[in-house]
Amino acid sequence: MLALALIAALGLLAFWLLSTPRPLTAADIPQHTPDVANGVRLYHAAGCISCHQPSPDLKDVATDVPAGGAPLHTPIGTLYPLNLTPDPETGIGSWSDLEFLNAVMRGISPEGENLIPALPYTSYAHMKPEDVLDIRAYLASLPPVKSPEREAEITALPLIRRGVGLWKWVGLDTTPWTPDPAQSESWNRGSYLVNAPGHCQECHTPRNVFMALDQSKAFMGGPHPEGKGKVPSLRGLIERGRYTDAADLASALQNGEMMGYDGLASGGMGRVQRNISMLPESDIQAIADYIASLK
Amino acid sequence: MVSKTVLGLFTAGVIALGFTSSAMADAKASIEARQACMKANGGMMKVMVPIIKGQKPYDKAAIDAAIAASQKACGGWADWWGADTKPDTAAGKAAKTEAKAEIWSDAAGFEAAGTAYLTAEAAVLASTDEASFKAAFPALGKSCQGCHEKFRQAD
Numbered sequence: 162m163l164a165l166a167l168i169a170a171l172g173l174l175a176f177w178l179l180s181t182p183r184p185l186t187a188a189d190i191p192q193h194t195p196d197v198a199n200g201v202r203l204y205h206a207a208g209c210i211s212c213h214q215p216s217p218d219l220k221d222v223a224t225d226v227p228a229g230g231a232p233l234h235t236p237i238g239t240l241y242p243l244n245l246t247p248d249p250e251t252g253i254g255s256w257s258d259l260e261f262l263n264a265v266m267r268g269i270s271p272e273g274e275n276l277i278p279a280l281p282y283t284s285y286a287h288m289k290p291e292d293v294l295d296i297r298a299y300l301a302s303l304p305p306v307k308s309p310e311r312e313a314e315i316t317a318l319p320l321i322r323r324g325v326g327l328w329k330w331v332g333l334d335t336t337p338w339t340p341d342p343a344q345s346e347s348w349n350r351g352s353y354l355v356n357a358p359g360h361c362q363e364c365h366t367p368r369n370v371f372m373a374l375d376q377s378k379a380f381m382g383g384p385h386p387e388g389k390g391k392v393p394s395l396r397g398l399i400e401r402g403r404y405t406d407a408a409d410l411a412s413a414l415q416n417g418e419m420m421g422y423d424g425l426a427s428g429g430m431g432r433v434q435r436n437i438s439m440l441p442e443s444d445i446q447a448i449a450d451y452i453a454s455l456k
Numbered sequence: 457m458v459s460k461t462v463l464g465l466f467t468a469g470v471i472a473l474g475f476t477s478s479a480m481a482d483a484k485a486s487i488e489a490r491q492a493c494m495k496a497n498g499g500m501m502k503v504m505v506p507i508i509k510g511q512k513p514y515d516k517a518a519i520d521a522a523i524a525a526s527q528k529a530c531g532g533w534a535d536w537w538g539a540d541t542k543p544d545t546a547a548g549k550a551a552k553t554e555a556k557a558e559i560w561s562d563a564a565g566f567e568a569a570g571t572a573y574l575t576a577e578a579a580v581l582a583s584t585d586e587a588s589f590k591a592a593f594p595a596l597g598k599s600c601q602g603c604h605e606k607f608r609q610a611d
Contacts, residue, residue: 389543390554390610412509418604419597420508421501426601427554428610 180326182269185262193291200299203292205439207285207358211432212242219308228252228306233279236388238315240279248305261297262290268325268333275325277313278332283374284360287338292358332373344454347443351451354444359437361452364392364429380455390428396455404453411449414438483540483547490536490555496529497600504580508593514586523581533570543609554609562606569603 204210215222216230229244229252247254253261260271268275268282276282285293315321338357340349355361362374367383369375382394404410413422417434425434437445503522506512539545542560543553559566576596583589 385610393611416597418601419594421498421505421597421600423498424611426604427608430610431601431605 176323176327179330180275180323182267182273182275182326183329184267184269184273185259187259189290190258190262191290191294193294195298196295197298197302199292200295200297202440202444203288203358204296204299205436206354206444207288207296208360208433208436209245209296211429211436212279213245214242215306216241216308219306222306222308226303226306227300228308230308230311234387235277235279236386237277237321238313240277240313240315241311242280243310244306244308245300246303246306246308247301248307251307251309252305253300254305258294258297262293265293265296266290267335268329275322275329277315277321277325278328281360281363283333284357284363286333286335287357289337289357328372331371345450347447347450348454350444351447351449354440354448355451359448361395365395380452385428387429392428393424395452398455399453400456407446407449407453410453411442411446414445414449415442479540480547480550483538483545484551486536486538486541487547487551487553487555489532490541490553491551493526493530493533496526500526501597501600504593504596507586508590514589516584516589519583519589520581523577526577554611556607556609559607566603566607569599569607573599573603 210225210227212231212233213227213229214224214231215226215228219228219230222228227245229242231242233240233242244252246252249255256264256271263269264271264276264280264282265285266282266288267286268278268280270276312318338353341352344352362379364386365382366374366376366379367381380395382392384390385392398404398410399406404413412420413425414434414437416422417431417438418424418426425431437448440448500522503515503518507514507519537559539560540547541553541555542548543555543557547553548555573596576592576599579592580589580596583592
C-alpha cells in the first residue's frame with residue numbers, strides 16, 4: 162500500500178517536473194536595435210493577424226488591427242487570441258522583451274503557463290530572436306486598443322496546459338533555422354520564411370501519433386486542423402502541373418484566386434495569401450523558389 | 457394475412473427506397489450542376505487572366521464567349537441549394553461537394569457574395585476596350601476569391 166502510494170507520488174512528481182515550462186533566459190536575448198520596418202515584414206510573414214483579429218464586439222476597430230478576441234475554433238475548444246496592441250492592461254504593453262520572446266518562441270506566458278500550440282511557437286521557435294524583437298517593436302508602435310483577455314473555452318484547461326508542457330518534449334523542436342550553403346540566397350530566404358515565421362508546416366505537414374509534425378512527410382499535406390477537409394501537399398507543385406514554374410507560383414501567392422489561381426482562398430489559405438501579398442516581391446519570389454523545390 | 461402484411465411493408469419499403477434514391481439523385485444532380493458552373497467560371501478566368509497579365513492580346517469576342525458559357529452553365533443556380541445538398545448529406549458526400557455549411561447558415565452573406573459576382577460580371581461584359589476591361593476585371597476576381605474564402609471547403 163505504502164509502495165503504491167510512493168509510486169503514485171513519484172509519478173505525479175515526474176509529471177510535474179517534466180511538464181514544467183523551460184523558458185529562454187535573459188542571456189538568450191541578443192544585443193539588438195529594433196527595426197520596425199523589418200518588424201512589419203515579419204509580422205506579415207508570421208501571419209499574426211490571421212488569428213489575432215479584433216473581436217466582433219470591437220465595432221470601431223479596423224479588421225487589420227491585431228486587437229484579438231475574435232473566437233478561434235479548434236477541435237479541443239474555442240480560443241480567444243490575445244490583444245497584441247500595446248495597451249498596458251489588456252494588451253502586451255507591459256510585457257518585457259523576454260516575456261514576448263518566451264511566448265512566441267517557447268509557448269510560455271508571462272505567468273509561466275504553457276500556451277496551447279494553436280499559437281505556432283513550434284515554428285516560431287526556429288526564428289531569429291532579432292526578427293521576433295522587431296515584430297515586438299512594430300506591435301509597440303501601434304495605437305493601443307482596449308480588448309480584454311478572455312480565457313479559452315477548453316475543458317480542464319490547467320491540466321491541458323501541464324499536458325502541453327509534457328508534449329513539448331516531443332512536439333517542440335527549438336533548433337534555430339540554418340541556411341543550406343548549397344542553395345541560392347533566395348531559396349534560403351524562402352526556407353526561413355516558410356519554416357520559421359510562415360509556419361506553413363503546421364498545416365501542410367501531417368502529424369504523428371504524438372501530434373508532433375512528422376518530418377519524414379514534410380509538406381505532404383494532411384487533414385485540416387479545423388476537422389473538415391484536407392490540406393494539400395506542397396510537394397511537386399510544378400511536376401504535377403499545379404503551377405507552370407516558380408514565377409507562376411509567386412504570382413499565385415501574390416494574387417490568389419483574384420487571378421484565377423484555384424484553391425488559394427479556401428480552408429484559411431485566403432488569409433495566408435493576403436498576408437503573403439503584403440511582403441516585398443523578393444520575399445514572395447523566395448517563398449515560391451523554396452516551395453517549388455520541394456519534390 | 458401475414459404474408460400480405462409483409463408484402464405491403466416490402467412494397468412500401470421499395471417505394472420509399474425508390475423515392476429516397478430519386479430525391480438523392482436530384483440532389484446529386486444539383487451539386488454536379490454547381491460544379492459544372494464553377495468549372496465554366498474557371499474556364500472564364502483562363503480566358504481573362506492571360507489578357508490581364510499581358511500574355512495574350514485583348515479579345516472582346518473571347519471574353520464575351522467565356523461569359524456566355526458561364527451564364528449558360530450557371531443558369532439554374534437559384535434552384536441548386538436545397539437542404540439535401542449540404543456537405544453532410546448523402547448527396548453531398550456522394551458528389552464530394554466543397555460547399556460549406558455556412559452557405560445555409562449565412563444565407564444573406566452567400567446571397568451578397570452572389571450579387572457581387574453578378575454585378576462584376578455585368579461590368580466586364582459591358583467593357584468595350586482593353587482599358588475598361590482591365591478596370592472592370594479586379595472586382596470579378598475579388599468576388600470569386602471572397603466567396604470561396606467564406607463558403608468553399610478546403611479540398
